[in-house]
Amino acid sequence: NAGVTQTPKFQVLKTGQSMTLQCAQDMNHEYMSWYRQDPGMGLRLIHYSVGAGITDQGEVPNGYNVSRSTTEDFPLRLLSAAPSQTSVYFCASSPSTSGGRDEQFFGPGTRLTVL
Amino acid sequence: EDQVTQSPEALRLQEGESSSLNCSYTVSGLRGLFWYRQDPGKGPEFLFTLYSAGEEKEKERLKATLTKKESFLHITAPKPEDSATYLCAVQAETSYDKVIFGPGTSLSVIP
Numbered sequence: 001n002a003g004v005t006q007t008p009k010f011q012v013l014k015t016g017q018s019m020t021l022q023c024a025q026d027m028n029h030e031y032m033s034w035y036r037q038d039p040g041m042g043l044r045l046i047h048y049s050v051g052a053g054i055t056d057q058g059e060v061p062n063g064y065n066v067s068r069s070t071t072e073d074f075p076l077r078l079l080s081a082a083p084s085q086t087s088v089y090f091c092a093s094s095p096s097t098s099g100g101r102d103e104q105f106f107g108p109g110t111r112l113t114v115l
Numbered sequence: 116e117d118q119v120t121q122s123p124e125a126l127r128l129q130e131g132e133s134s135s136l137n138c139s140y141t142v143s144g145l146r147g148l149f150w151y152r153q154d155p156g157k158g159p160e161f162l163f164t165l166y167s168a169g170e171e172k173e174k175e176r177l178k179a180t181l182t183k184k185e186s187f188l189h190i191t192a193p194k195p196e197d198s199a200t201y202l203c204a205v206q207a208e209t210s211y212d213k214v215i216f217g218p219g220t221s222l223s224v225i226p
Binding site for chain 2: 031033038059090102
């Protein structure tokens, strides 16, 4: 199993550009989530999904969209990038529909810089 | 509001020097508390889940304990390979789909 994969690993955007961060898992996990990690602030939940077709907002959802058309994929879209979105983004998955009841498996991260 | 704080922010230990990391939390009913390890440039890696006060879990040189207000990660006779950032996270009964992370403790173990 590849586990949780994320692409790209690095990305530089200009303010106002849009892009999609890709996340895929091959463990048949129902729960998937997106976090951003900024220095001194830990991981903050952006959006999560408890199954295909079901998504919900986390702590910091503004400026981001998600969809979940399959169990395997959970892309994160930045509609109009802003410098405040410069961060490291992590995708995670869990076998439990309650999310944290079981361990979450994290991807390697995408380092995004918005100029 | 659910909140997690961790102390110290950074800790530097000599190899073999035991110590503890603290995680204090405020949640409206705890469903689970988690410890993760994160190496530089990588995603967090799961260590433990604790569910109720008094519970303890061990893995090699690490032992996690839980009270009603805080959790400790005890590191016994650490080695340089234990150097990493240790993250604490909580899941509340009232919002069990969301996991709230603390800012982490950066541990350096010097040979």
